[in-house]
Amino acid sequence: MSAAVTNVPHHGAADPAALPIIPWPSAVEPLDGPGPSLADVRVEAPDAGLAALAVEQLAGAGVRVHDGAPVGVTLRLDPAAGPVGSDSPERYTLRVSADGVVATAPERVGLLHAVRTLRQLVPVGRASAGEAEAPAVVPAVVVHDAPRYSWRGLSVDVVRHFFGPEDLRTVVDLVGALKLRVLHLHLTDDQGWRIQIPSRPALTERSSATQVGGGGGGYLTVEEFRDLQDYAAERFVTIVPEIDQPGHVNAATHAYGELMPDGEPTAVYEGIEVGFSRLWFDNPATEPFLRDVLGDVARMTRGQYVHVGGDEVLTMEPAEYARFVELACRVVREAGKTPVLWQEGARGPVEPGTVLQYWEPKGEPDPFIAAARAGARFVMSPGNRAYLDMKYTPEHALGLEWAGFVELRDSYDWEPEQVIPGLPAESVEGVSGAVWTETLATRDDLFSMLLPRLGAVAEVAWSDARRKDWESFRARVAAQAPTWRAAGWEFHPTPQVDWP
Ligand code: TNX
Numbered sequence: 377m378s379a380a381v382t383n384v385p386h387h388g389a390a391d392p393a394a395l396p397i398i399p400w401p402s403a404v405e406p407l408d409g410p411g412p413s414l415a416d417v418r419v420e421a422p423d424a425g426l427a428a429l430a431v432e433q434l435a436g437a438g439v440r441v442h443d444g445a446p447v448g449v450t451l452r453l454d455p456a457a458g459p460v461g462s463d464s465p466e467r468y469t470l471r472v473s474a475d476g477v478v479a480t481a482p483e484r485v486g487l488l489h490a491v492r493t494l495r496q497l498v499p500v501g502r503a504s505a506g507e508a509e510a511p512a513v514v515p516a517v518v519v520h521d522a523p524r525y526s527w528r529g530l531s532v533d534v535v536r537h538f539f540g541p542e543d544l545r546t547v548v549d550l551v552g553a554l555k556l557r558v559l560h561l562h563l564t565d566d567q568g569w570r571i572q573i574p575s576r577p578a579l580t581e582r583s584s585a586t587q588v589g590g591g592g593g594g595y596l597t598v599e600e601f602r603d604l605q606d607y608a609a610e611r612f613v614t615i616v617p618e619i620d621q622p623g624h625v626n627a628a629t630h631a632y633g634e635l636m637p638d639g640e641p642t643a644v645y646e647g648i649e650v651g652f653s654r655l656w657f658d659n660p661a662t663e664p665f666l667r668d669v670l671g672d673v674a675r676m677t678r679g680q681y682v683h684v685g686g687d688e689v690l691t692m693e694p695a696e697y698a699r700f701v702e703l704a705c706r707v708v709r710e711a712g713k714t715p716v717l718w719q720e721g722a723r724g725p726v727e728p729g730t731v732l733q734y735w736e737p738k739g740e741p742d743p744f745i746a747a748a749r750a751g752a753r754f755v756m757s758p759g760n761r762a763y764l765d766m767k768y769t770p771e772h773a774l775g776l777e778w779a780g781f782v783e784l785r786d787s788y789d790w791e792p793e794q795v796i797p798g799l800p801a802e803s804v805e806g807v808s809g810a811v812w813t814e815t816l817a818t819r820d821d822l823f824s825m826l827l828p829r830l831g832a833v834a835e836v837a838w839s840d841a842r843r844k845d846w847e848s849f850r851a852r853v854a855a856q857a858p859t860w861r862a863a864g865w866e867f868h869p870t871p872q873v874d875w876p
Contacts, residue, residue: 396855397496398831399555399838400848401521402459411472411516414498416445422453425610426484430491436863437498439512447476449494451487454480459520466555467522470494472514485612489555493519501858525792527755527806528837529558529616530830531733532822533765535565535627536648537587537813538594539822545607546819550826550865552611554834559608560616560683560716560733560808563596566626566645566653570595571617571676575668576632583627588814590646598676605678616716617673620685621666622692622700626653634661648814651690657699667707674711681731682708687718698724705730716755722747731805733757734795737779741796748803756792757808761836764829765812768868774815774825784872787832788849791841807837820866827860827867828853850874 395404417434419441421427430451431441457480458467468486470493471478479490497514530551532539539547544561551559563570569583572595584595596604605615621628625635626645633641637656645653655662674682684704689697701724705715709727716731717724722743726732728751734744737758748754759766759779766782767775780786787809793801809830816822831853835844850873857875860867869875 394851395497395515395517396852397493397519398849398852398856399835400843400845400852401493401519402462402840402843403520405518405520407473407516407518409516410474411514412447412474412476413511413513414439414447414449414477415512416440416442417447417449417477418443418445419449419451421451421487422484426451426487429488429611433488433491433495434498437495437500437859438862439498449477449479449491451479451491453482453484453487455482457481457486459522462522464522464526466526467520468493470517470519470521472497472518473516488552488612489521490519492553492555493521495553496856496859499858500862523555523838524840525804525806525837527558527731527808528556528834529560529755529806529808530556530826530833531560531562531757531808531810533562533565533812534570535562535568535587535813537817538568538570538592539813539819540594541596541600541604543819543822544604546865547822548604548608548611548613549863550823550830551613554831555838556834557612558614558616558806558808560618562618562620562812564618564620564627564685565624566650567647568593568595569627569631571601571673572597573669573672574598575672576665578631579628579669582631586627586644586646588646588648589817601676609678614679614681615677616679616681616683617677618683618685618716619669619673620687621704622655622657622697623651623653623687623689624685625655628655628665629653632661632665635659635665651688654689654691655700657696657703663703666704670704670707671711674708674713677713680714681716682711682713683716683733684708684721685718686721686724687735689720694723701725719744722752726750726752729753731755733808735759735763735810737795741798744796745798745800748800752803753805754796754799754803755806755808756795756804757810758790758795761787761790762807762809762833763812764809764825764833765814765816768870772868774821776812776814782829784828784832784850784853784870785846787829788835788844788846790836792836807833809833823866824868827865828856828870828873831856
């Protein structure tokens, strides 16, 4: 399959397959002749917000933006932009020629996607110490582009080790650079509670200063969570908060002993076992707790989705579990939001529109097919492909291995519609990478697990399956290294890529 070269290059034009764009676009058409030099540009955009985002992107590639610059980068809203026949609200067209750069898209998000693509075309690291700056010449090309799925995400565990607002803004930057739209934050678990809940202050007062291995922890205040969502929303990234229940709740039962049958708070937990903690549906303290917490979180959430967990409840009868799923989803819907659940939620009553995040690729497909028939939407995060906390190889120092070893190519070579045999393809809402932080304590740890694999997951989520190509991808990954180094983003130099 030579996906990347369905367009035969014109004589003298850039080989489109060699352009370092991730995720790979719908159509890349080289133009004859040389492209422009983007060392200095002026930006024209429909509004100041977009202009600022364009400047941020271009500055990250070492491009100077000022009004008198010789080359124009023009962003223009235009409903006719994008690939022929696409009705994606994210579609865009990017035209780069000797005359300058013109990005068109029907919506603002598409204009930012176009600028992100442009950024990847600018050679980075042009000036090294003591040398003259190499020219910032960009190939002359027209890109028409639109995503395959609308839910393209990353799930991050900020409980096992806490990552605060500054790290999370950097994660938003990475997510945005790969044209992902969703950052799902796993905010509560056995080891800590990471989001302030106004109606239940003890959650963060008593249960936030712990994490795996002890020492540290932390939480997001209401204001920090709001500001993070604003930062993300400006970049067209939606934050999806997760309150995990009815398992993974030791931080809650430590803060509120009334949630336990004997009324006694549970002990702090800083290990990495799963499945031991739980709520009790018939405890009179349980429903008010869930209503308070989910009500506050729904009010604090800008986006449409609230994740209510539901995973790995190993000590509960199915009937009681189903009552929890029903209650949590009902409270979220009453608050005007759409519930998201881990795949186990398929065992509960599933209403149309509920999103199920599939993570453990085993077991019978039947419950998922039934849930899809009932109107559930699926986000695919299969552990053996998309769990970016799995070790790359047995020797890798960081990470877990319960889902196997996940090298870059494993994260690349998979098909979301075949993850659950027999699931109707239309039920796939999208794809999310996931990173759990039992073994990841620093930003560098985190990024070295995300990169380069998140690029692979992003391409699975964005690009037409017929246009994916491993050889092309690994060359394009290599070309990102200077950008990642310049940004200070740690990455794992997997031997599957010939790094520059
Ligand atoms: C499974 S994925 C979990 C998490 C762990 C993760 C480690 C999921 C829904 N539950 O509690 O952190 O594996 O890979």
